[in-house]
Amino acid sequence: MSKKFLSLEEIEKRFPILAKDDYVAVTNVNLEIKENEIVAIIGHSGCGKSTLLNMISGLDAQTEGAILLENEHVKGPGPERAVVFQNHSLLPWLSVYQNIEMAVKKVMPELSAAELRNRVEKFISMVNLDHAKDKLPGEISGGMKQRVGIARALSIKPKVLLMDEPFGALDSLTRANLQEHLMRIQENVKNTVIIITHDIDEAVLLSDRVIMMTNGPDATVGEILEVNLQRPRDRVALQSNPEYIRCREAILSFLYEKFAKDDE
Amino acid sequence: MNKELIKKIVLPLIVLVIIIQGWSGIAHIVEDFPTPSETYVAAFGGINSDGDEIVGVLSDPFYVNNQDDKGIFWQIVASLQRVFAGFVLAVLVGVPLGLFIGMSKNAQYAFDPFIQILKPVSPLAWLPLLLFIFQDISMTAISTIFITSIWPIIINTTLGVKNVSEDYMNVAKVLQFSPLEKIVQIILPVSVPYIFTGMRLSLGIAWLVIVAAEMLTGGIGIGFWIWDEYNNLNYNNIIIGIIVVGLIGYILDLIMGKIADYFDYTKKGRV
Numbered sequence: 001m002s003k004k005f006l007s008l009e010e011i012e013k014r015f016p017i018l019a020k021d022d023y024v025a026v027t028n029v030n031l032e033i034k035e036n037e038i039v040a041i042i043g044h045s046g047c048g049k050s051t052l053l054n055m056i057s058g059l060d061a062q063t064e065g066a067i068l069l070e071n072e073h074v075k076g077p078g079p080e081r082a083v084v085f086q087n088h089s090l091l092p093w094l095s096v097y098q099n100i101e102m103a104v105k106k107v108m109p110e111l112s113a114a115e116l117r118n119r120v121e122k123f124i125s126m127v128n129l130d131h132a133k134d135k136l137p138g139e140i141s142g143g144m145k146q147r148v149g150i151a152r153a154l155s156i157k158p159k160v161l162l163m164d165e166p167f168g169a170l171d172s173l174t175r176a177n178l179q180e181h182l183m184r185i186q187e188n189v190k191n192t193v194i195i196i197t198h199d200i201d202e203a204v205l206l207s208d209r210v211i212m213m214t215n216g217p218d219a220t221v222g223e224i225l226e227v228n229l230q231r232p233r234d235r236v237a238l239q240s241n242p243e244y245i246r247c248r249e250a251i252l253s254f255l256y257e258k259f260a261k262d263d264e
Numbered sequence: 265m266n267k268e269l270i271k272k273i274v275l276p277l278i279v280l281v282i283i284i285q286g287w288s289g290i291a292h293i294v295e296d297f298p299t300p301s302e303t304y305v306a307a308f309g310g311i312n313s314d315g316d317e318i319v320g321v322l323s324d325p326f327y328v329n330n331q332d333d334k335g336i337f338w339q340i341v342a343s344l345q346r347v348f349a350g351f352v353l354a355v356l357v358g359v360p361l362g363l364f365i366g367m368s369k370n371a372q373y374a375f376d377p378f379i380q381i382l383k384p385v386s387p388l389a390w391l392p393l394l395l396f397i398f399q400d401i402s403m404t405a406i407s408t409i410f411i412t413s414i415w416p417i418i419i420n421t422t423l424g425v426k427n428v429s430e431d432y433m434n435v436a437k438v439l440q441f442s443p444l445e446k447i448v449q450i451i452l453p454v455s456v457p458y459i460f461t462g463m464r465l466s467l468g469i470a471w472l473v474i475v476a477a478e479m480l481t482g483g484i485g486i487g488f489w490i491w492d493e494y495n496n497l498n499y500n501n502i503i504i505g506i507i508v509v510g511l512i513g514y515i516l517d518l519i520m521g522k523i524a525d526y527f528d529y530t531k532k533g534r535v
Contacts, residue, residue: 082438
């Protein structure tokens with residue numbers, strides 16, 4: 001059942017500092033992520049969670065250790081590990097449609113013109129943006145932009161969807177709306193998702209497992225929490241669910257008791 | 265009527281009156297300096313101060329008497345041809361070079377000192393060298409324009425490339441774009457507004473340079489025409505020449521500005 005899908009083995013990331021010892025951002029990270037699993041990585045700022053995601057995406061290289069996706073070493077970025085960036089990173093001179101089309105065209109060059117159009121429109125519909133498909137990113141709201149970012153990432157049929165604090169820059173109502181979108185999409189199309197967050201509710205609501213990171217330097221995986229909640233999940237009903245409360249408390253306790261961090 | 269619009273029309277007119285008054289004052293002090301009314305007659309025809317009926321420079325711009333005596337229209341056409349030839353060459357060389365320098369730190373280290381040293385060199389300093397090389401009026405003028413108007417294109421293109429956000433490049437990396445795809449799909453769209461700013465500056469310089477270059481090389485062209493009128497003691501026509509050069513420069517800049525806006529994605533669809 002749990003065949004090795006994505007595994008991180010003895011990952012360490014050091015940043016050289018002039019005339020000093022290297023800064024060890026993350027060290028000794030071992031993780032196994034199953035297919036179609038949603039994993040949240042949570043930790044205080046500076047715990048290296050984004051660094052970890054960048055290494056999985058290949059945008060940044062680990063100093064030590066290996067990352068394997070379906071038994072193949074991850075070397076550099078690639079479309080099978082699609083990234084949803086925090087600031088959406090849509091190209092502002094392309095319309096919503098063209099932003100997704102550009103990605104699909106590049107990753108699936110074998111598609112005919114009609115198949116290409118169908119695929120792009122399917123993913124625009126998936127995030128309910130049919131009415132905005134010809135708009136430029138500058139003409140739509142932050143939440144809509146991030147939905148385009150998600151559609152673009154999913155449209156290239158990635159093996160893993162990497163989300164780097166995808167809703168961090170949005171207000172809480174918009175964030176809730178996007179979380180619903182993500183859960184609904186996940187119901188229909190199973191994806192393996194790794195989501196970086198600093199929001200405890202978001203982590204519990206969305207994920208099957210929550211990876212809690214200790215503080216940097218020398219950050220590593222502190223605890224791993226299984227979230228045993230049925231899907232689909234209802235954010236209102238969950239508030240009084242004992243398992244939800246247990247998970248929240250476990251994360252709160254980890255972040256604010258075991259690894260509390262003073263703000264400088 | 266719109267108050268702002270009235271101001272936009274009336275205020276320049278007031279300044280125009282002041283300029284003409286000042287001009288008349290200078291004409292009063294400096295011997296043989298053309299007055300505004302004499303210049304008007306020289307431009308549009310009428311009875312001049314000697315009582316002769318003359319045809320204005322601007323009322324008959326298309327005449328061709330012989331190879332060396334053509335109307336002001338043909339002088340302008342000759343100058344514009346050289347300006348565009350030099351300008352197009354500068355764009356063709358400057359944009360790719362700017363892209364290259366912008367994308368490669370090593371290229372920047374290699375080229376930057378020379379760009380900084382050559383950029384401030386006056387076109388008039390290049391002219392003798394280029395005249396010596398080409399021994400041809402047009403080629404000299406064109407190459408002088410090329411070498412003096414290429415710098416803003418290179419510098420602004422480089423600046424545009426440097427302005428490509430790391431986020432866009434990350435998108436390109438995840439999609440595994442080839443270097444050419446990166447240039448066409450990401451770098452060029454971001455740089456285009458900068459490139460056009462460079463081209464606008466460059467065209468302005470080219471138009472500045474052509475007058476000076478033609479004065480020294482001779483032949484045909486608005487620059488040489490002005491110099492020729494000086495030698496013929498037609499001081500009226502020098503002033504007409506200055507105004508014409510100014511107007512054409514202004515029109516060129518307006519056209520470049522419109523083209524630049526057309527290609528600038530930041531000027532489209534903003535709410």
